Every structure is written in structure tokens, then in C-alpha cells.
Amino acid sequence: MASDMTQSIYPTDTAIEAVSALAEDLRRQMYAFIRRARRPVSRDEAAASVGISRKLAAFHLDKLVHAGLLRTRYDPPGGIRKVGRKPKLYEPTDTQILVSIPDRRHELLADLLLQAIVTEDDDETGMQAAMRIAAQRGRELGEAERSQARPGRLGLERGLTFCERMLDQRGFEPARESPTRLRLRNCPFHPLAAKAPDLVCGLNHAFLTGYLQGLKATTVQAVLAPRPGECCVELGQVHAPEEDCPS
Known part of the structure; x- marks a missing residue:
């Protein structure tokens, strides 16, 4: 990261x-x-x-x-x-070469946590700092991709397509379960995710939520939906909040 x-x-x-x-x-x-x-x-x-x-x-x-x-x-x-x-x-060259199947990127997780530690504010915990950094980096990436692609208004289909391409490049193995749902078959931070699921899943969720915000894909949302052996986050359609029934 x-x-x-x-x-x-x-x-x-x-x-x-x-x-x-x-x-x-x-x-x-x-x-x-x-x-x-x-x-x-x-x-x-x-x-x-x-x-x-x-x-x-x-x-x-x-x-x-x-x-x-x-x-x-x-x-x-x-x-x-x-x-x-x-x-x-x-x-x-200066390029680091790593081969791992399935894709594992523990050094990226360490980089994010390191920045969270060195930028932690007095009024936040280490966990909060990590979530802040993950969301910030997601927004930066989404904004950069939107600036480059200039996609205009993104509907659900195009929003998921942008996400699918980005996640595939980063080892998450995205798969369309349906036209409105994108599952992530691989967690690049496994097996560390199994040791601290709240932290790692929270970071993935914060990053993807930030990415969607930067991309301005307002019809897509990232939600926590853990499944064994997969990333704990899935992407799908934003649903309008349920209205209270009249009494």
C-alpha cells in the first residue's frame, strides 16, 4: 500500500x-x-x-x-x-521482484502501518490512524484514475468495471458474482489477515471506500461480507436506506 x-x-x-x-x-x-x-x-x-x-x-x-x-x-x-x-x-534496475501465487503483498501492508504510526495524531488510536491512511490512499488513487480517464458520470456497471481492473492489478482476484456484485477471491495480506481480521479487513474496506469516493462512483459501495479464503470486502450496488413504516 x-x-x-x-x-x-x-x-x-x-x-x-x-x-x-x-x-x-x-x-x-x-x-x-x-x-x-x-x-x-x-x-x-x-x-x-x-x-x-x-x-x-x-x-x-x-x-x-x-x-x-x-x-x-x-x-x-x-x-x-x-x-x-x-x-x-x-x-x-531498482524494481523489486516478487513472485507469489496466489498474490501476497505483505510489504504494502507494512508500509501503510508504518505511515500510520509516524503520522498518528494525539487524539486518535493506532487503528484509527491506519484507517485514515488507507482511506486517504484510496481517495488519491480514485482521484488519479478519474483525472486520467475522465469517465464522466459513472453508473453501476462502469463503476464496477473500474474497480475490477484496479483490484485485478493489485492481486485481489475480483470476480463478478452477478451484474451488480463483485467479490474478491484473494486477500493479498493472507495469512496476516487471519491473525488480525478486524485490522486488515478494516483497512481493505477503508481503502476501497476511499477509492470509490475519489472515483466518484456513487452507485457502488464497499461492504464487509467475510467468507472463508477470500477478501472480506465485496462491492455492490448502493441501496437507498429503508424508510420507516408509518405508524
């Missing part, structure tokens, strides 16, 4: 591709060498580190770049400018 419940972490499918790129032994050795170097590394240096030709090293390095594990630059080594073409250099 960073500013939009995400950090610099690959989606699961991209992360699997990145990890599979390291299955080849020479490629994995070069990647380890470049990470340990703590500076941009030339193609010749990478080739020499594993004892292969420059051409073969280029093939493996390009695979690592394509997988998002390395990035390239053309600064002269050591900052020394020489006449001629600058060599292509390689360095690790």
Missing part, C-alpha cells in the same frame, strides 16, 4: 518473466556480477566475468534488459571522455 497500494514491484506475470530470464546459468552469473559491481558495467567486463565472448554476452545482457532486470546507459566509464563512440553500459 504505497500511495496507490503499490510500490516498485512487478505484477506477477512480469515478475515470472523476469525470474525465468535468470534460469540460464551464465545469464544469472553476469547479473550477479553487475549487481555486485555497484557501478555501470561494460559488455566486455560482463563477458570477462563469466569467460564468454562479447557477442554471446550481448545476447544474454539484452535478455536481462528486456526482462527489466537491467537498464542501459552510455556514460563513459570512470567519467573519462574519449574520442569515438561511447560504450554501452549495464546496471541493475
